[in-house]
Amino acid sequence: MEENKYEGLNLPNYNIPEDIQNVVSVTTIDRLYNWGRRWSVWPLMFGLACCAIEMIAAQASRYDMARFGMEVMRPTPRQADMMLVSGTVTKKMLPSIIRLYNQMPEPKYVVAMGACASSGGPFKEGYNVVAGIDKFLPVDVYIPGCPPTPQALIAGMIKLQEKIDKQSIKKVRWYEKGKVDSNYVPMPILGPDLIDVRRSAEFEAAAVKKEGVA
C-alpha cells in the first residue's frame, strides 16, 4: 500500500536507487499537490435524503471508505473539500446548499450522488424539486443509481481521485488570475418560486412573453 502511494508521486522514467526509494522522490509540483489531495478528500458530513443512508453504509464496517482516504467527514464546510450531494435537492433546501458550498474553501469538488442530485430523478416533476444540482453548482462526478450502492459510491469516489490526478495548478479554476469569484455561486431567492438571480433578466423576458401570449 505504502509503495503504491509513492508510485503515484514519482515521475516515471527516473531511476531512483533502490536503497533511497523511500527517502527521495523526483516529481513535479502538480504531482505533489494532486498526490496529497487525492488521498485526503474530506467530505462534508451532509446528507439530504435516501442516498445519505447508503453514504453512511459506505462509511460503515462492510464497505469502509476509509480505505480511500475519505473517512474524515467534516460537519463544517470550512474544513471540507468535497460536497457529496446525496439526495433530492429541493427548492427550499437549495439556498442552504449553496451557502454551504460558498463556505467551503478551495479546492472543492461536488459529487452528485444518485438520480435525484444528478437530474431530479423520480421526483423531477415535483413543484419543490430542483432538477439536478448541476443547475447551480459545478459537478465533478455523477453517480447513477437510486440510491447508488456503496460500491457505486466508492467507484465514483475513485473517479474523482482520477480527476484530481489530472488537474494542474495552472489551470484549476480557483487559482486562475482575475477569477477570484469564480467559485462563488450567488444565493437563489425563495420567492413565489425558486429564483436563480443569475437568470433574472431571462425570467423577466419570459414573463413578459407569457403575458403577451395570454
Next chain:
Amino acid sequence: MTAPASTLTLDLVSASLVARFPDFVTADARPGFSGFIVKKENLVEVATALRDEFGFDLLSSVTGVDYLAENKMEVVYHAHRTTGGPGLVFKVQAERVDPVEVPSLIDVWAGADFQEREAWDLLGIKFTGHPDLRRILMWEGFEGHPLRKDYKEAFFEEETKPYKSRWPEGNHTYAEFKNPFRDNLNLPENFSLDNYQPQTEDQLYFSLERSSQKHDVGREKEMGDHMVVNMGPHHPSTHGVLRVAVELNGETITSLKPVMGYLHRNHDKIGERNTYLQIMPYTDRLDYFNSMANNFGYAIAVEKLMKIPVAERAEYIRVIMTELSRIQNHLIFIGMLINDMGSMYTPSLYAFEERELILDIFEAVSGARMMCNYFRFGGVVRDVPEDVLRKIKDLVHDRLPAKTDEMERFLNENEVLVARLKGIHVLNAEEATHHSVTGPCLRAAGVPYDLRRADPYSVYDRFDFDVAVRYNGDMYDNYLIRFDEIRQSLRILEQALKQIPGGPINSQKPQYQVRVPAGEAYGRVESPKGELAYYVVSNGKPNPYRYHVRAPSFVNLTAVETMCKGVKIADFVVLLAMLDIVMGEVDR
C-alpha cells in the same frame, strides 16, 4: 353513553353517534365511501364528544381532498382508540370559495396541529382557531396551494401517466421544453425581481415568542434575554434536513418550533399523476430505512379498495420482510442514538454490520438493498428462494439474538448512557395520545397500542407475541423498548418461518394496470416508527384521485415542543433521536 367506551363496536358507535347528533351528523352515502359527514359549524362539538364519550382518544390523520367538479373541499379525519379496534372516519365539507374555512380541532386533539398546517399549506384550507397557521412544507411566500386540483406544476404534462409525449410513438419531448422558463419554474405573470420583496421569517420567530409566553417556564423568564438558535437544516444530529428554531434561556429551552419541508418531494402530487402500481416504488422512498413496511401499508390500502385477497404465502413473506425491516431499523436507531450522545461511530458500526446482513436478504429477494419495491397488489413480486429462507432462519435463530444480547450487554449498563438517559422525561401517556404520537414512543409511555394487536392486519393475528410496553416514559425506557421490540420481532419471525406455506405468491395475475373501483380506503400498518397509513381516494380512473400518506415521523414531531420545553439544549438532540424521525417521511 351508558356502555363503557371501549366495548362499543363501530356499528354501535355509528348508530349512537347519529342518534346523539341527528341534525348535523349524516352517514357518508357515496358508493365506496364510509364514515360520517359532520356539519362544519358543529365539528368541534362532535369531535369533543367522540373523544370524551366514545373513547376515540387518538386522532390518526387529518387531510383534505379537493373535489373540484363538485366545487367543494373535504377535510377527512381518522380517529382511533388506543384500546384497539377499527377507526372512525368523519368528514367536513366546505364550499370551495377563497378562503375555505373549517374549524380547527387543535384544542380537541393536539395531534391535529401539523396536519392542519399541512392541509393549509398544500390545499389552502384555513383552519379557524389554529393558533399558528403557517405554511409548513413550502416556504412563506410560495405561490399557490399545490395539491389543489387546479394547480399545475411547472412540468405538468397530462393528468395521467404514462405521458403520451414519452410513450410509445417515439415523439419524445422533455418537460423542460414546454415550460417558458425552460426549468421547473412557475412564476406569476408580470413578475419582476426588482420590486420583489422576499418574505422574512418573522412569523416563525413571533410564534416562538408567543409559545414561550404561553407556557411560562416559571421564574426563569425574568432572568435575562432569550436567545434564538437555529439548528439545521444542515446539522449532524437532526437526522437529515430538519431545522429547529429554539428559543433558549441560558441552556434551557423555553420554546421550540421545527421547520420542515427541506425534503418535500411532492409525494402526494406525484402520486396523483401516477398509476396505482407506479406509486409503489415512490413509497420506498418515504421512510428509506423501511421500504418493506411502506410497501405494506400502500398495498393494504389499494387491496382494500380493490377488495382482493392476498395469497397465503405472500402474507407470510410480507410479515417476514417487514419484521426484518423493523429489526434493522431499531438497530440503526440504537446506533444513531448513541452516536448523537457523543459516542461516535463504534456502536453504530455494530448496528450497521447486522443491518448489512438483513439488506443482503432484501437484495436477494427484490434486487435492491434499500428501495425494494417488493409488494404488489395481492401478493409480492418474487418468491423467496429456499436458500434465502435458510439464510433468514440462520439470522433469526442464531446471529440476531446473539448480537442483540451482545449489544445489550455492552450498552444497557453503561454508566454514561444510563446517566444521560435515565429519568429524563419524554412523554407520558396523556401527552402522547393527545399529540397523536404512535409507535415505540407511545408504548414506552405505557400505552400498549400496537396496530399488529390493536387492529390486526395481514396474518399478525396468528402469531404469539407480546406488545412491548414500558411505563416510565423516560429516555431510558424509550431506548430499552427498541430492544424489546427486536425480541418480539424475532419471535414473530420464528413462528412465521415455521408456518410459511407453499403456493402462489400473488392472488392476481401480474399486471401493470390494475382496476380500482371508486371509493376510499385507509390502509394502516405498524411501521417501526409508528402508525403508517395511506389514504387513497379512487374515482375509477387509472390513477388515484387523492393519495395521502399519514407519516408517523411527521405526526410524532407534533409532540417535540411539549417534549423539549424546559430541558437543556444538550438533551434536545437525544430527545429528537428518541422520536426516530426520518426526513423522507416527515416531508414526503
